[in-house]
Amino acid sequence: MKKHILWLVALLSSTLFAATDAQIVEHFKSTIQVPNITIEVVSRKSVDGIDGMDFVTLNLTDGTRSQKLSIFTKDDLIFPDVISIKQGGSIKEMMEMAELQKKLSAIYKKEEKKNVISLGNDPKKDTLVVFTDPECPYCRQELAQIEQRLTTNNLKLIFTPVHERSSLEKAAVIYTETAKAKTDAEKIKILKKYYDENVKFDQKVSDAEVAHIDELKNKYFGAGIKGVPFIVKEKELLK
Template sequence: MKKMFLTSVLSLSAVFAASDSEILSLYNNPMSAGHGLSVKIEKREAIKEFPGIDMVVLKITQGEQSQNDVVFTHGDFIIPDLFNIKTGVSYKADFMEKSLSSKLSSIYKKESSKNIIKLGNDPKKPTILILSDPECPYCRRELDSIEDRLKESNVEMIMTAIHGATSHAKSFKIYQETEKAKSDAEKIKILKKYYDPSLKKVDGVSSDDIAKMQQLADKYFETGVRGVPFIIEKDMLK
């Protein structure tokens, strides 16, 4: 799984009065500047269950890439995460998951139907969304078991390639051909044709077509998705 990664510059640090400016000073230093990192605080709020502890949401940017991070403050300390041993809840993971679902939902609800490959149509089954790349080995493995997955749920796929122009070209051809398919079996056959690792390149795809696929993928990665296959229940996108 290929992941977009921004260098983390903080683990656990003690500061004198954790004001916003002092938190930022831990990030905006010569070392982070040397990596082209810039950091700003997007949100700060108290944790109701833990009086005196604030959650601070940071936006870390490196070139055209950005991602959020979350830290917690208490008195003179910066804490990377809060973990409730009894409930098994990571407050950082919980916030990041809800934030991602919210951003993803906003994008998905506006998505053109031509960019969503639908498999299965059973109202009694849940529906899952899969973001996928025809050249990703993990995505190929996921596709190999698609028939088994369809026994339990409906599937909606959006092509979000991260392996460059060839992968975007395959994505374009998948959309082009599945649009004409009349059954799930035909769609799966087309998907498996372009996910086959022996297929090195495809013809008949313009640079404009590739650019459109790049824009489609970028739109989803900008929500905070870090790799593919990315799988989420559609019920979480409300």
């Protein structure tokens, strides 16, 4: 009888906690059929407001490629996402954004002024930090409404091009020319010039300048940015 009670207590207690790191890793190893895959848990956090639920981030690699995967676990269950009606959306997106903002914050607070193009200086308006690429079609769409954006927000642009060398060169030229501009209107004119898909320019851009833009891009993408345009409130990065 005593052994039965102890066994029952152990069984019940095992269902009161989320799956262990080892159990999660073993599950994904058995379901992802990729040779030589390595899976490790890189972070684990309790989900506020949901007792016993953890938010777990995994790193998957086959030796040449790597990928992050985030999941939730409660008891012996694993969930790809959790939707909160009260909070109005995906808890996964909220937690991933909070983690991304934390990483970006550490970088942004140390960013050199020469790598940031500032537009607008109204203390009553929120400032948006925009990570952008002059050859990205979606960034071009965003730039097309820049004057409208400035009616409600200040803007700070950081170039993180995802295209070929020409996009890195354009970013370098934009930084050089906007540094000499005296007004927002002049900066916007320069931006629109080089965001035009038909633009041609004769300025020589050195390998060192291209490497600098590439380094800037890798720094922010390394923190977790997955694409451009990526926009975040500056106050979230200055916390």
